[in-house]
Amino acid sequence: MKKKISISFIVLMFSLLTIVGGASAQTVSYKPSLVHKNGAMAYEHMKYIAYEIGPRVAGSANERKAEQYIQGQFERIGMESTVQDFSYSRRGSTTKSSNVIAYKPGKSSKQIIVGAHYDSVSVGRGVDDNASGVGVLLEVAEVLKNIPTPYSIVFIAFGAEETGLRGSNFYAANMTQADIKNTIGMINMDSLAVGDKMYVYGGAGEAGFIRDQALEIVKKKKLNVGTNPGLNPEYPAGTTGDWSDHAPFIGLGIPYGYLESTNWEIGELDGYDQTVKHGGVWHTGNDTIEFIESEYPGRIQEHLSSFSTLLTELLKFMNKTSTSK
């Protein structure tokens, strides 16, 4: 009898947790102490999204689970968040997706957008592309929660990137002129884990102030992060192509920064072949923790830690050398 009661009690508690928290925190093996070890919480988020949930194709039930997880994490962190639903049609069928948006007020109401897409393709687990970026986004949001930052920060987990930058396009298209004027930059994170080298990119000239500031921090913190060497004239040194969620913001005249791991010195010199040993890992069955850790032991941890440190410092000290606005 005693046993029976306790089981019903557990079931009841579980139902309550499920009702209150949705797909959120109860199965995440996070410890608050991990937050202070750069990259450690990012790793837990990455693993949860890629394994407890799995591949997250735009419009799928798994993409919704990831959306709920991210919103649940913003709630746990204590940040207000909203879900921005959108839909798009392709070849006669309509797909529904959403962006998860959280706001952190800063000393100035001028804002920086920090984004990473949470959807994936159907093969592999979408670990590198892009549970890694979402992991760093959530970790940095938690680290900065109670730290004053010069600018307000809009954290956005974008849906449906892989089907044509749908979430970031929708968000950008719905910004008012006042929003656009109020936004000093957009920092995108996409595929941080597996590439041979860690990079930060930005626009050409003054529009590259986020990259330039990031490279100052890299020097000070002795991080192993560089920028596109510019071996390919189509992608000048320091910049990158318009293939991820930063692109719609460039279209609005908002300067971008972009964190990524790949290798610009191999293949077609277009940043597409991420590794010397295995070429591109994104969008393949190799985009799993098992593969990356057996082929590149310690790489995921090093990358998440470096990018987390870099983004945190960048958001804390963005105004120190900014020449824009």
Ligand SMILES: [Zn+2]
């Ligand atoms: Zn991606």
